[in-house]
Amino acid sequence: MKIIVAEHFGMCFGVRDAIAKAERLASERPLTILGELVHNPVVRERLRAAGVEEDRTGSSVAAGARAMITAHGASDRRHAALQASGVIASDATCPLVRRAHQQLKALVAAGYFPVVIGKRGHVEVIGLTEDFPVAAVVESLADIGSLPPQSKYGVISQTTQPLDRVREIVAAIKQSHADAEVRFVDTVCQPTKDRQRALRSVLAVADTVVVVGGRNSNNTLQLVAACHAAGRRAVHVERAEELSAASFADAQIVGVTAGTSTLPDTVASVVARLEQFARIAPPNQQQKTPAS
Numbered sequence: 001m002k003i004i005v006a007e008h009f010g011m012c013f014g015v016r017d018a019i020a021k022a023e024r025l026a027s028e029r030p031l032t033i034l035g036e037l038v039h040n041p042v043v044r045e046r047l048r049a050a051g052v053e054e055d056r057t058g059s060s061v062a063a064g065a066r067a068m069i070t071a072h073g074a075s076d077r078r079h080a081a082l083q084a085s086g087v088i089a090s091d092a093t094c095p096l097v098r099r100a101h102q103q104l105k106a107l108v109a110a111g112y113f114p115v116v117i118g119k120r121g122h123v124e125v126i127g128l129t130e131d132f133p134v135a136a137v138v139e140s141l142a143d144i145g146s147l148p149p150q151s152k153y154g155v156i157s158q159t160t161q162p163l164d165r166v167r168e169i170v171a172a173i174k175q176s177h178a179d180a181e182v183r184f185v186d187t188v189c190q191p192t193k194d195r196q197r198a199l200r201s202v203l204a205v206a207d208t209v210v211v212v213g214g215r216n217s218n219n220t221l222q223l224v225a226a227c228h229a230a231g232r233r234a235v236h237v238e239r240a241e242e243l244s245a246a247s248f249a250d251a252q253i254v255g256v257t258a259g260t261s262t263l264p265d266t267v268a269s270v271v272a273r274l275e276q277f278a279r280i281a282p283p284n285q286q287q288k289t290p291a292s
């Protein structure tokens with residue numbers, strides 16, 4: 001069994017910086033993160049061990065206490081509410097999420113009806129749309145029929161969406177609203193694009209791909225979906241201990257990739273465990289080995 005690791009995989013700079021910020025702040029005084037800093041259980045365990053609390057609504061955070069907005073960002077409305085409550089808010093919004101906010105604001109200011117391609121209910125999408133109550137969230141082609149009639153649509157996407165699918169949805173909006181002006185600004189972040197591109201190279205040769213990342217991590221699930229779309233077997237794990245040798249008995253070439261919130265150590269443990277499996281001959285081959 002041969003193991004190949006994708007050229008780009010795992011933790012992005014936005015998540016890395018947010019974790020470093022949380023650990024630094026928590027070392028100074030108690031810190032509550034407003035939601036999951038990242039959708040990865042290994043990272044969350046590490047932060048809990050450092051004394052970091054999580055509270056999605058922030059209702060448990062008293063005035064004067066410190067809370068942190070995650071890399072996924074938040075609306076202006078949320079920022080203002082935090083300020084009004086007297087909470088000391090630290091902002092770990094990724095600069096590329098901030099760019100998506102700026103682009104949507106600019107489109108609305110220019111008279112475009114706001115459309116966000118992304119996962120409805122995802123914390124980043126909530127943050128992007130909360131300041132624009134009329135904004136439409138398009139999760140799939142099926143949602144396009146529900147767009148209200150407008151003369152100008154301004155379209156951006158959640159930063160972790162697959163660019164191919166985003167472009168497909170934009171093309172479909174243009175086709176179904178031929179009389180309207182549709183302006184698309186690409187806000188898929190570069191680390192997401194790099195991981196998707198690197199996975200395509202892996203899929204060209206691998207029969208099985210191990211995808212490491214949180215079960216509720218959107219970009220990890222997109223990597224799994226890309227494997228399935230290419231007709232490859234995807235083994236989605238959050239940590240190395242979940243892998244069993246039996247699952248790789250027939251695998252010839254195993255690719256490895258990871259979502260943007262996965263720690264490098266977690267990926268290294270997964271690769272080490274796969275290498276261990278590769279050194280063990282499958283049981284059928286062991287039976288064929290003549291006894292000395």
Ligand code: SF4
Pocket residue numbers: 012013014015071094095096097159160189190191192219260
């Ligand atoms: S996935 Fe992209 S947008 Fe999200 S934190 Fe990482 S770099 Fe920033």
